[in-house]
Amino acid sequence: MRILMVASECFPLIKTGGLADVVGALPLALETQGADVTVFLPGFPSVLSGLTGKKTIKKLTDVGGGKAKLMSGRTKVGLSVIALDAPHLFKFEGNPYQLESGVDRPDNAIKFAAFSRIAADLASGKFGLKAFDVVHAHDWQAGLVSVYLQATNSEVKAVLTIHNLAFQGLFPKSILTGIGLPDEVFHKDGLEYWDKVSFLKGGVVYSHHVTTVSPSYALEIQSDQGGMGFGGILKSRQKALSGILNGIDLEVWDPETDPAITAPFSADAPEGKAKNKVALQKKMGLRVSKDTPLFCVISRLTTQKGLDLLGDLVDHIVLSGGQLALLGSGDSAIEDKFRAAAEKHPTEVSVQIGYDEPLAHFIQAGSDAIFIPSRFEPCGLTQLCAMRYGTVPIAGRVGGLNDTIIDASPAALAKSAATGLLFFDITPHNLSATIDRAFSLYKAPKIWSQMKQNCLSHPVGWEPSAKDYLNLYAGLLEV
Ligand code: ADP
Ligand code: GLC
DSSP states (O other), X not given: OEEEEEOSOBTTTBOSSHHHHHHHXXXXXXXXXXXXXXXXXXXXXXXXXXXEEEEEEEEESOXXXXXXXXXXXXXXXXXXXXXXXXXXXXXXXXXXXXXXXXOBOTTHHHHHHHHHHHHHHHHTTXXXXXXXXXXXXXXXXXXXXXXXXXXXXXXXXXXXXXXOTTOOOEEEGGGTGGGTOOGGGOSTTTTEETTEEEHHHHHHHHSSEEEESOHHHHHHTTSTTTTTTOHHHHHHTGGGEEEOOOOOOTTTSXXXXXXXXXXXXXXXXXXXXXHHHHHHHHHTTOOOOTTSOEEEEEEEESTTTTHHHHHTTHHHHHHTTOEEEEEEEEOXXXXXXXXXXXXXXXXXXXXXXXXXXXXXXXXXXXXXXXXXXXXOOSSOSHHHHHHHTTOEEEEESSHHHHHHOOBOOHHHHHTTOOOBEEESSOOHHHHHHHHHHHHHHHTSHHHHHHHHHHHHHSOXXXXXXXHHHHHHHHHHHHO
């Protein structure tokens, strides 16, 4: 089965969040199970420079108003990639979607429409490559792939995965003529969304199947509250909508071999984790103490992640006898809250504003617990990385967090099954009460150590979900 994966990010070539991790790891897991996968990406500088064995496979004349080339190559781990090398669209550094000011790049619609149009043609076999059986598009940036397939009467089956409904690819309707789509697609059962064009809606409406990244989120997004305006649209596609959990790459995240951490450890030999805790306290300027509960955050600092609430509870954590190590960036008000907390408690709170992949591994390895108090969370990968590194997640009971963490309820504790702490509704009071619950559990060393052990042995790889995707593709090809 030939699959074309279409996305704007792919770890390690270009990453702003979990989408990249998924697109970097899922294809490898699909290949292990026999599929033949190519990833199609925008030719950002880091994408082009990260590919080995690059070859031009096709020169193109009019792609979003300029010349472009299709380049093939492989990533370090052997993933087959085709990149759209279109300097007028993708040759810039920094965030792929936003200017430094935080404002969306003004030509996002042109860029990602052109990218999706070429993806559709590539999938249909227009550039001399054999056609693909299935094109699997991710998020709004690839939302128009199925729309262009439909517009060209292609027979390729299209799957769309929604990683985060908060990003809907909304643009003024005036862009339609510039992206080569007929006015006929601008109606309420097409791309029209409150008099604007939504690239994500295009994908939802025209794809043969829509997935999202956890079963709980698949249900939540069909409601008015969780649907963020798309509840009705998604409910109308209920029969072609499912949730398939993300996994993580077990080689990238492996505490036995991770070069970014201080001492190796595993479920069979967990002792090494303690050395990583001391190393983390030293590296981040925290008071060294093996008995002090060390909490961490590794995240985009946004209201989605509930970190505005946590920012108000740092004093509470410190007064209760805990430490906090934070790595993240995002909303300046949230950044400021944590910076101020670190200034106030210099030996107990350490804050690193920025994005740092090796430091993320180092913090996961050294922490006792991680906060993910998300208001909504399509899947979440940090709790999976945390569990793999024996770090107990403390999380909102939403989306994929609900599907991957077993709360330390009396029943779960009695069965020695708990892997974390979950709470619902995401309010300051409930978060504060959950922090207190974490302290009580930490003070019961046998219980805490069992939870840590449960995390270390919890399966977080891609294998079962890759199988689900393959079954989904196979089902579409039978129709
Ligand atoms: P989202 O995609 O919504 O941001 P996920 O939990 O799915 O959340 O994925 C986040 C990914 O980004 C994880 O791999 C996490 O380790 C990583 N990450 C988040 N913030 C940072 C940061 N500041 N530095 C390094 N890695 C980060
Ligand atoms: C999005 C979601 C996150 C999910 C990731 C990968 O960024 O916010 O929950 O894990 O995509 O699917």
